[in-house]
Amino acid sequence: MWSVEGGTEEFQPEQEEKMEKSEQAAAAFPPSFSVSEIKNKQRRHLMFMKFKQEKRKQKLQLKKKKKKEREALGDKAPPKEVPKTIENQRVYDETTVNPEDEEVAFDEGTDEFCSYFNGLTNPKVLITTSDRPRGRTVRFCEQLATVIPNAYVYYRRGLALKRVVPQCIARNFTYVMVVNEDRKVPNGLVLCHLPDGPTAHFKVSSVRLRKEMKRRGKEPTEHSPEVILNNFSTRLGHSIGRLFAALFPQDPQFVGRQVATFHNQRDFIFFRFHRYIFKNEKKVGIQELGPRFTLKLRSLQKGTFDSKFGEYEWVLKVSLSAVTVFFKMQEELCCLI
Amino acid sequence: MQHDDVIWDIIGNKQFCSFKVKTKSQNFCRNEYNITGLCNRSSCPLANSQYATIREEKGQCFLYMKVIERAAFPAKMWEKVKLSKNYEKALEQIDENLIYWPRFIRHKCKQRFTKITQYLIRMRKLVLKRQRKLVPLSRKVERREKRKEEKALIAAQLDNAIEKELLERLKQGTYGDIYNFPVHAFDRALEQQDEESEEEEEDEEEEEEDDEDVGKSEFVAEDEVEESDLSDFEEMNKLRTSSDEEEQESSEEEEEEEMEVETKASKSKGKSPANGSAARKKRAYVEIEYEQETEPTPKSRAT
Numbered sequence: 225m226w227s228v229e230g231g232t233e234e235f236q237p238e239q240e241e242k243m244e245k246s247e248q249a250a251a252a253f254p255p256s257f258s259v260s261e262i263k264n265k266q267r268r269h270l271m272f273m274k275f276k277q278e279k280r281k282q283k284l285q286l287k288k289k290k291k292k293e294r295e296a297l298g299d300k301a302p303p304k305e306v307p308k309t310i311e312n313q314r315v316y317d318e319t320t321v322n323p324e325d326e327e328v329a330f331d332e333g334t335d336e337f338c339s340y341f342n343g344l345t346n347p348k349v350l351i352t353t354s355d356r357p358r359g360r361t362v363r364f365c366e367q368l369a370t371v372i373p374n375a376y377v378y379y380r381r382g383l384a385l386k387r388v389v390p391q392c393i394a395r396n397f398t399y400v401m402v403v404n405e406d407r408k409v410p411n412g413l414v415l416c417h418l419p420d421g422p423t424a425h426f427k428v429s430s431v432r433l434r435k436e437m438k439r440r441g442k443e444p445t446e447h448s449p450e451v452i453l454n455n456f457s458t459r460l461g462h463s464i465g466r467l468f469a470a471l472f473p474q475d476p477q478f479v480g481r482q483v484a485t486f487h488n489q490r491d492f493i494f495f496r497f498h499r500y501i502f503k504n505e506k507k508v509g510i511q512e513l514g515p516r517f518t519l520k521l522r523s524l525q526k527g528t529f530d531s532k533f534g535e536y537e538w539v540l541k542v543s544l545s546a547v548t549v550f551f552k553m554q555e556e557l558c559c560l561i
Numbered sequence: 562m563q564h565d566d567v568i569w570d571i572i573g574n575k576q577f578c579s580f581k582v583k584t585k586s587q588n589f590c591r592n593e594y595n596i597t598g599l600c601n602r603s604s605c606p607l608a609n610s611q612y613a614t615i616r617e618e619k620g621q622c623f624l625y626m627k628v629i630e631r632a633a634f635p636a637k638m639w640e641k642v643k644l645s646k647n648y649e650k651a652l653e654q655i656d657e658n659l660i661y662w663p664r665f666i667r668h669k670c671k672q673r674f675t676k677i678t679q680y681l682i683r684m685r686k687l688v689l690k691r692q693r694k695l696v697p698l699s700r701k702v703e704r705r706e707k708r709k710e711e712k713a714l715i716a717a718q719l720d721n722a723i724e725k726e727l728l729e730r731l732k733q734g735t736y737g738d739i740y741n742f743p744v745h746a747f748d749r750a751l752e753q754q755d756e757e758s759e760e761e762e763e764d765e766e767e768e769e770e771d772d773e774d775v776g777k778s779e780f781v782a783e784d785e786v787e788e789s790d791l792s793d794f795e796e797m798n799k800l801r802t803s804s805d806e807e808e809q810e811s812s813e814e815e816e817e818e819e820m821e822v823e824t825k826a827s828k829s830k831g832k833s834p835a836n837g838s839a840a841r842k843k844r845a846y847v848e849i850e851y852e853q854e855t856e857p858t859p860k861s862r863a864t
Contacts (some may be wrong), residue, residue, distance in 0.1 A: 227705055255796075259698065309716065310716070311716065345772065345823075355693075382690075384691050385691075402665060429706075429707075429710060430710070450730075452723060452726050452727075452728070454722055478737075478739055479737050479739075483723065485719070485723050485726075487712070487717055487719055487722060487723075489713040489716055489717035490712075490713040490716065491713075492709070492710050492713045492714075494713075494714065494717060494719060496719060496723070499863050500723075500727055502727075502731060502740050505731070506728070508724050508731075510720065510723055510724060510727075518710055518714075520706070520710075542699070542700065542702050544701060544702065
């Protein structure tokens with residue numbers, strides 16, 4: 225009896241295998257059984273794994289076949305299909321800035337940054353935190369001060385921002401940066417351009433300090449870095465881009481070979497600080513120094529910091545339902561469903 | 562009739578009082594008219610027919626008084642007196658209203674009034690200061706944002722983007738003359754180098770072809786001798802297993818030594834053989850491992 229039972233057990237998987245193979249051979253009609261109908265969990269699992277393997281094999285075979293066909297056709301082969309990405313599927317946004325647009329140029333000539341871009345003022349940045357900052361935030365502020373030339377870190381000591389701002393204006397500061405802290409970790413950034421400039425409030429995430437970087441180089445030097453601003457193409461993106469650009473002095477010192485990058489991707493702004501070296505014409509090596517963090521714009525206010533009476537130019541709207549997503553800062557408006 | 566003692570006997574110790582809160586060390590009274598907040602015989606508003614309290618509403622303090630004459634009219638039991646905003650005047654008012662009342666109640670009323678004014682002052686001060694606003698985070702939103710950020714980071718390909726941008730800036734000449742990579746000259750130099758290396762390859766191939774013939778013609782004569790000599794060298798065996806290649810190697814030793822010296826004059830002896838082998842693989846011919854070690858073989862052959 226025992227041997228017979230053993231035999232039947234062995235038989236069954238074989239039978240099922242055969243059935244599977246026959247089904248796959250005759251792929252036209254649907255299988256007479258589905259994997260989910262087997263009551264035994266172990267066996268069901270086994271069958272499912274086999275099913276998956278078969279699928280994978282088929283996929284591989286299909287790929288190989290396609291590749292062969294491509295090679296066989298040579299030049300006449302149809303062009304490779306490009307996978308769909310969010311960046312590909314964007315709907316064109318009307319607010320994209322055309323660099324030769326007169327209106328935009330006129331606006332930029334007369335807005336709050338014109339004095340900077342005309343070379344009249346040099347940036348002077350005040351970095352501070354919210355009340356009672358903890359170690360990580362303090363270190364972050366210090367490192368930011370090394371990255372941004374002409375930056376000063378001051379302790380907050382419970383002062384109201386509304387009173388800080390006029391004092392800064394009196395002392396010729398052009399920027400106030402307030403790093404907000406929550407549970408010993410920086411999580412927000414208020415960037416206020418001073419003589420009645422716009423105020424941007426960002427959410428800060430994934431802060432990596434210098435000592436946490438892999439293969440980082442020596443300390444950033446005192447040379448003014450170059451600035452790279454990627455993908456700030458809509459009107460809103462343009463104004464934020466100018467906000468960042470005005471943080472750094474107009475003339476970067478190429479001797480220092482340092483570059484600060486603000487890269488906007490899907491409304492997340494990634495900040496990186498590198499040292500670069502040109503190995504030859506076509507190759508450049510970059511080494512990451514400096515802290516890295518990501519920003520996400522929460523609101524843009526017209527005047528200086530005023531939470532109650534300020535005029536908000538743009539506010540991030542968070543929708544709990546997963547239906548619509550809009551990217552406001554990058555090239556096109558994207559609506560994902 | 563109002564029997565305070567009986568009431569206290571019941572609610573204080575033996576039976577249930579709904580206002581009583583028991584803790585390990587003390588009993589508290591949650592009755593809003595209680596003057597001290599503790600559950601005591603003298604502070605219980607239910608067990609005392611003559612009672613007074615101070616309560617505040619919206620920043621205004623009132624003195625509440627209860628007397629036994631009004632015990633039968635619950636709606637009119639508590640007499641409410643508005644106290645002045647001036648601290649001293651209010652204290653005088655309390656004294657005036659509670660004249661001839663028990664010392665305990667008068668004292669406790671004044672104490673309570675002092676505490677209330679103090680906390681009202683602190684509240685007013687706090688409103689003027691900056692207050693921390695706690696903003697609730699939606700967990701769902703946070704999780705989604707985190708994931709989106711990761712995806713955006715992958716899509717951004719930061720290193721590539723930065724490198725591209727830098728190279729473009731170099732091309733456009735924003736760096737001026739700092740870097741000596743003039744475009745045309747460099748390309749020309751590259752082309753020249755390519756030509757030279759091609760010529761070299763052709764020359765060497767021709768020489769090797771000659772060597773091949775030479776090797777082949779010697780194949781028959783020196784077969785046994787070479788194999789026995791070469792089998793001692795472990796490196797030879799590692800590199801090439803076939804005897805033909807070894808023979809070619811041995812025959813080409815001297816010529817290849819010279820060529821190696823020509824092509825890699827700058828590099829050290831130790832390194833050149835290895836590089837020589839890497840370069841030579843493209844030409845599909847054979848490389849010597851170490852020049853030094855192959856030198857003794859001609860001597861052995863001679864002897």
